[in-house]
Amino acid sequence: MQVTPHVYRHHIEEDVESFGAMHPGGSNIYFVGSPQDRMAIVDTGEHYRDWTYGILDYHQKLGKPRISCILISHGHGDHVGGLDRIQEATGAPVRCHPKLAPRLEKALGPGVVVKIGDKESIALGGGASVAALYTPGHEDDHICYYLAADSVMFTGDTVLGSSTGTVRHLGEYMRSLELLASYNPARVFPAHGGLVEDGAARIRSYIAHRNEREQQVLAALRKGLADVYDIVDDVYPKDLRRNLREAAARNVRTHLAKLVEEGRVAESEPRYVLK
Numbered sequence: 617m618q619v620t621p622h623v624y625r626h627h628i629e630e631d632v633e634s635f636g637a638m639h640p641g642g643s644n645i646y647f648v649g650s651p652q653d654r655m656a657i658v659d660t661g662e663h664y665r666d667w668t669y670g671i672l673d674y675h676q677k678l679g680k681p682r683i684s685c686i687l688i689s690h691g692h693g694d695h696v697g698g699l700d701r702i703q704e705a706t707g708a709p710v711r712c713h714p715k716l717a718p719r720l721e722k723a724l725g726p727g728v729v730v731k732i733g734d735k736e737s738i739a740l741g742g743g744a745s746v747a748a749l750y751t752p753g754h755e756d757d758h759i760c761y762y763l764a765a766d767s768v769m770f771t772g773d774t775v776l777g778s779s780t781g782t783v784r785h786l787g788e789y790m791r792s793l794e795l796l797a798s799y800n801p802a803r804v805f806p807a808h809g810g811l812v813e814d815g816a817a818r819i820r821s822y823i824a825h826r827n828e829r830e831q832q833v834l835a836a837l838r839k840g841l842a843d844v845y846d847i848v849d850d851v852y853p854k855d856l857r858r859n860l861r862e863a864a865a866r867n868v869r870t871h872l873a874k875l876v877e878e879g880r881v882a883e884s885e886p887r888y889v890l891k
């Protein structure tokens with residue numbers, strides 16, 4: 617479905633039984649440019665035959681425009697799964713972060729993968745181009761793409777449509793969010809979930825949410841709480857489900873790691889107990 621002058625969205629709803637919890641709101645593959653000219657594909661989804669055929673069918677429906685390149689947001693399996701067959705079917709070069717390039721080169725062979733430079737401008741077709749923005753945090757090799765012509769930020773897994781994502785490195789993640797906010801995009805088009813029409817506001821709400829969480833973690837530390845799970849109990853609702861409690865603990869750990877890195881919190885020797 618065409619969603620802005622240069623963007624066509626192929627949405628993949630997921631079987632709630634098998635994927636519902638993994639990708640809230642489904643997944644999005646974007647075709648960007650002009651169907652009468654050339655287009656880029658942003659990400660290639662999970663490695664399932666019906667996903668890949670769905671993407672290639674959509675390409676057919678658009679009139680099979682030449683694919684100028686396949687842009688990768690990051691190297692997680694749900695973003696590069698169909699890459700092998702989609703690259704073969706389109707013959708398009710694959711563009712990705714230098715940290716991801718060796719792995720994709722190994723999978724696809726020589727001469728196919730072209731590294732992207734930070735802030736590089738990439739022409740897509742139909743007079744449209746995107747700026748590639750290195751945005752580590754969710755993952756080291758993450759790139760967001762800004763399509764100025766439509767004021768669209770393709771955020772991959774850095775900002776999602778229907779939930780908050782996981783973060784590997786919170787300090788870098790916060791800097792990446794600030795960078796995205798500085799472009800003041802009207803729209804955020806994420807890899808998962810719905811399209812966001814108040815893009816800049818969504819990015820700022822992500823920043824505010826993480827800052828608020830940091831304040832809560834600091835407040836717990838001030839109370840003398842020193843154990844991750846004690847901090848989780850202090851910061852999160854008491855009736856948190858077990859699997860969510862694990863996710864909350866991971867989240868608290870990323871906050872603590874950021875605070876340690878900033879020299880605001882000291883980590884003492886871990887304690888050991890028999891299982």
Ligand SMILES: [Zn+2]
Binds near residue numbers: 773
């Ligand atoms: Zn993902």
